[in-house]
Amino acid sequence: MKPSKLREIEMSCTCFNLRKATRAVTAVFDDFLAASGLRGTQFTLLAALYQSETATVTRLSQALVMDRTTLTRNLKPLQDQGLVRVSPGEDRRTRALSLSAKGRRVFGKAVPLWEQAQKQVIASLGKTNWDGLMKHLHLTSERMNPY
Amino acid sequence: MKPSKLREIEMSCTCFNLRKATRAVTAVFDDFLAASGLRGTQFTLLAALYQSETATVTRLSQALVMDRTTLTRNLKPLQDQGLVRVSPGEDRRTRALSLSAKGRRVFGKAVPLWEQAQKQVIASLGKTNWDGLMKHLHLTSERMNPY
């Protein structure tokens, strides 16, 4: 295998370059959100639960387009910190997910931090490039997902 | 907090949308590469090691722009499978990383599978959109990374 070929793989691999960019952006969000005690991923979960009256694990995982079992694990630390409550659902199979008062408080404090992170990322890229990035990310999620 | 605000967070969060797209694309690559026994991330590591004569953990982590300790953990299963060899380096501090014969063989078999995955992703997005995605990902990595 030629060296040029290998450089091409690194430059052109959609998976690698997505993961690399995700690592970088996640670090920015985690830094800004640190003061709230939340990670970027956790902020998303709280945001999704903030208004929902009817969240269950399966429904939420579908809404966020993530694996159900991944969501279960991601909810664990939020439960442990008392931010998310898990109560009996409509069914004896289902569990209702909701934010606790503390969860709402923490999320409320985190929103301005999230806005700062978002602002910094947009400023770093320039608005036009950021718009382009988001457009392509939305398209990618749409076209890839078998859901 | 208004529902519209929350929907906006989900639609506009750079971190969430990057992670979501990454999950989707990673699944495609992992599926195609499954026959080789490699994950997308592992394929990248083997590609980087394929030609390198002077790889060490730190140098490779810098080349791939990933945390050094993450790389250490990611190399572990490849070592265990006998694909990557770790030998004494120039220093008594450093360790030299290289592909074993088996590692080269497995990587060689995986390349066409990677090409299929890549082709499918490009086809799903359309070449123009894929070009746009990659351009924005490269830009994002450049602008975000403090390295």
Next chain:
DNA sequence: TTAAAATAGGTGCATATACTCTTATTATGC
């Protein structure tokens, strides 16, 4: 030359991701 700083690397801990398998419960078809 030797104490301090820099470098290379690993571990502990915690979270993020997802496949497979299992259990419990509900819904369906006959």
Next chain:
DNA sequence: GCATAATAAGAGTATATGCACCTATTTTAA
């Protein structure tokens, strides 16, 4: 009404990610 399908969720296992901390070396500077 009951056997079977489908649904909801958790556990086991494995990889991916990165911070804080630690050890072992090498380099540098006084």
